Amino acid sequence: MTSRKKSENLSFEEALKELEQIVExxxxxxxxxxxxxxxxxxxxxxxxxxxxxxxQAEQKVQQLLQQQGQSELVPFSEEPPK
Incomplete structure (x- = not known):
């Protein structure tokens, strides 16, 4: 194995940081x-x-919302509220 962590052991943030370095x-x-x-x-x-x-994070959020009685996620709007 190289000095890089195995992919499955990386957090989202670690993977994103390494990806940014590769792009650079x-x-x-x-x-x-x-x-x-x-x-x-x-x-x-x-x-x-x-x-x-x-x-996986989205699924977890959906599960938590369902436990609280909300049945679905509402999409995030890129436009600021009027």
Whole structure:
């Protein structure tokens, strides 16, 4: 195993931080092709992990709301209230 933690042991925040570092490295455009491909693959893995962590958090919130008598989540509006 490399110095990176195994993906399943990463928190959402750790995965996001590593993903941001990968994006920064790749945007610089100085990585050799093989290393860029490895970083891209790791980025895909971290993206999937992050999406799963968010999905799990959403399910937990839904369960908690159901326990409190609310049956569904209301989508967050990007527009400020009028």
């Amino acid at each position: 490295q790749m945007e610089q455009g100085e990585l050799p092709l093989e290393q860029a491909l490895q970083q891209f693959e790791r980025g895909v893995e971290l993206t999937r992990l992050s999406q799963n962590r968010l999905r």
